Amino acid sequence: MSELAAHTSEQTVSIPARRVPVAYDADVVIVGAGPAGFAAALKAAREGARVVVVERFDMPGGVHTSGLQGSANTGVGGIHSELMERFAAAGYIYTATQDTLPNWAGNPLSHYERYHKPDAPFARASFNPEGAGSLMAALLMEAGVTALYNTSFVDVIMKDGVGDSTITAIIVENASGRQAIIGKVFVEGSGTAHLATAAGVPFVRGGGPQPETAAWDGVHRPIPGGLLWIMSNIDFSRTVAHQISAQDPHLSKLIAEADAAGDLPKGLYRPRMRGENVYGDLYIGHPTLDMSPMLADGTFILWQNVPYEWALRMDESGEDDTRARRELRGFIDAEARFLRKYVPGFENAVLMDVGRFVGVRDGRHPIGEYVFSIDDARKGHRFPDPVTKPMTKTFYWDKHAKYMFEVPFRCFLPKKVDNLILTGASLSFTYHTIFMVMRNFPWCTQTGEIAGFAAAQCIKKKVSPKELEWSTPYF
Numbered sequence: 001m002s003e004l005a006a007h008t009s010e011q012t013v014s015i016p017a018r019r020v021p022v023a024y025d026a027d028v029v030i031v032g033a034g035p036a037g038f039a040a041a042l043k044a045a046r047e048g049a050r051v052v053v054v055e056r057f058d059m060p061g062g063v064h065t066s067g068l069q070g071s072a073n074t075g076v077g078g079i080h081s082e083l084m085e086r087f088a089a090a091g092y093i094y095t096a097t098q099d100t101l102p103n104w105a106g107n108p109l110s111h112y113e114r115y116h117k118p119d120a121p122f123a124r125a126s127f128n129p130e131g132a133g134s135l136m137a138a139l140l141m142e143a144g145v146t147a148l149y150n151t152s153f154v155d156v157i158m159k160d161g162v163g164d165s166t167i168t169a170i171i172v173e174n175a176s177g178r179q180a181i182i183g184k185v186f187v188e189g190s191g192t193a194h195l196a197t198a199a200g201v202p203f204v205r206g207g208g209p210q211p212e213t214a215a216w217d218g219v220h221r222p223i224p225g226g227l228l229w230i231m232s233n234i235d236f237s238r239t240v241a242h243q244i245s246a247q248d249p250h251l252s253k254l255i256a257e258a259d260a261a262g263d264l265p266k267g268l269y270r271p272r273m274r275g276e277n278v279y280g281d282l283y284i285g286h287p288t289l290d291m292s293p294m295l296a297d298g299t300f301i302l303w304q305n306v307p308y309e310w311a312l313r314m315d316e317s318g319e320d321d322t323r324a325r326r327e328l329r330g331f332i333d334a335e336a337r338f339l340r341k342y343v344p345g346f347e348n349a350v351l352m353d354v355g356r357f358v359g360v361r362d363g364r365h366p367i368g369e370y371v372f373s374i375d376d377a378r379k380g381h382r383f384p385d386p387v388t389k390p391m392t393k394t395f396y397w398d399k400h401a402k403y404m405f406e407v408p409f410r411c412f413l414p415k416k417v418d419n420l421i422l423t424g425a426s427l428s429f430t431y432h433t434i435f436m437v438m439r440n441f442p443w444c445t446q447t448g449e450i451a452g453f454a455a456a457q458c459i460k461k462k463v464s465p466k467e468l469e470w471s472t473p474y475f
């Protein structure tokens with residue numbers, strides 16, 4: 001039996017019109033409880049709004065909990081600092097240093113510290129994604145947020161039908177079946193502009209222009225998404241001993257051996273792009289192991305990225321999403337077995353966990369009343385409606401340049417829809433600016449908090465987000 005091919009024809013079926021029950025009538029309705037949607041819900045509720053947030057997985061936190069990316073960062077204020085303090089107080093933060101993990105700084109296997117000088121001091125802090133997710137759920141409960149888990153946003157109702165500028169309700173699905181949730185202000189927290197694009201907000205697809213190097217074939221591909229996984233019971237000191245004694249810092253000799261024995265699938269280890277992509281050599285391939293200490297001694301998180309050349313768009317295509325999940329899980333299975341069989345220190349290692357979803361790094365970018373571009377950062381533009389005081393951020397792929405700039409509130413306001421606020425990875429930024437710099441956990445949490453504050457102000461003042469006067473930075 002062979003797999004069925006997906007229909008590419010124009011064939012359609014009609015869905016009979018039917019009435020669905022209204023489950024909630026709220027002030028603020030949020031789709032997705034990642035760092036941004038979570039902070040938006042918490043802030044809006046603390047400001048007195050009646051809030052419903054829907055999340056397709058079983059806890060808030062998005063990429064950083066369900067996706068296992070538990071990078072603990074220094075608090076940047078507001079809800080982000082509160083979270084880091086709560087995680088620490090609950091004992092959910094683990095920090096590896098040069099004392100607990102010698103030979104890590106400068107090690108080519110290190111995702112973050114490979115650029116360091118050998119023996120350089122470092123402190124790599126991570127939080128426990130499962131514990132953090134439970135704490136975040138408790139915080140939402142404490143604030144009086146109605147958070148619906150295992151609940152997927154599937155459709156949007158516009159006031160006067162398709163093309164109208166006001167959202168009146170979202171349609172969701174969970175164990176109760178299909179239901180409507182009515183709201184006054186809506187917040188986009190899906191990380192992939194799911195609500196905004198369904199509501200008719202114009203957007204740019206992931207994969208902006210690439211520099212025309214000799215290697216570029218003219219195809220615009222999104223920066224690959226990734227699936228994270230965890231392995232424990234690793235004796236890394238034995239791996240280091242092998243790296244040194246066999247003069248095999250990248251494990252290339254072991255990889256070649258496994259390859260010759262037919263133990264590695266094609267594409268598991270593949271070369272980086274070597275600067276032939278707008279983001280330099282980042283994230284494009286795994287020539288070797290790619291890992292970072294997490295959770296406890298001997299436990300590491302590992303990256304599986306979608307091969308760049310596959311050009312998968314998990315946010316737009318069910319087939320691409322399925323392929324990414326299936327193939328990356330296959331890679332993880334193969335990599336775990338390779339590590340245990342060939343790599344000293346991994347003999348007794350255990351495959352502990354795989355993220356609940358393949359995270360999208362470069363999905364649909366909704367177009368807002370202002371589109372923040374790399375030039376705004378480079379030129380340090382100031383705006384009449386800043387959301388923060390001037391921020392300094394490092395643009396790693398722009399030769400590590402540090403730019404000081406502001407972001408206008410208009411980046412939170414999508415074109416064409418009046419009662420929707422954008423957040424997190426779905427802000428109105430060009431893909432040059434959002435990748436790496438303007439989509440990290442702290443910043444996404446800040447954008448959610450700003451959106452939650454703005455939404456609650458709209459409810460109090462009885463205005464739409466676009467009518468809200470904004471001249472004072474929130475942070």
Ligand SMILES: Cc1cc2nc3c(=O)[nH]c(=O)nc-3n(C[C@H](O)[C@H](O)[C@H](O)COP(=O)(O)OP(=O)(O)OC[C@H]3O[C@@H](n4cnc5c(N)ncnc54)[C@H](O)[C@@H]3O)c2cc1C
Pocket residue numbers: 031032033034035036037054055056057060061062063064066069071151152153154189190191192194225226227228358359360361423424425426439440441442444
């Ligand atoms: C693989 C990967 C690695 C990363 N590594 C780092 C890192 O090391 N450090 C860092 O700071 N940042 C990192 N990032 C970036 C950062 O994680 C994201 O930019 C950030 O999580 C975006 O926050 P968000 O709240 O906008 O979206 P997300 O974190 O994506 O959360 C969106 C939430 O919405 C939910 N959702 C989506 N669609 C629906 C729907 N239809 N119905 C209901 N719920 C829905 C999802 O389940 C999810 O919980 C990484 C991103 C990826 C993809």
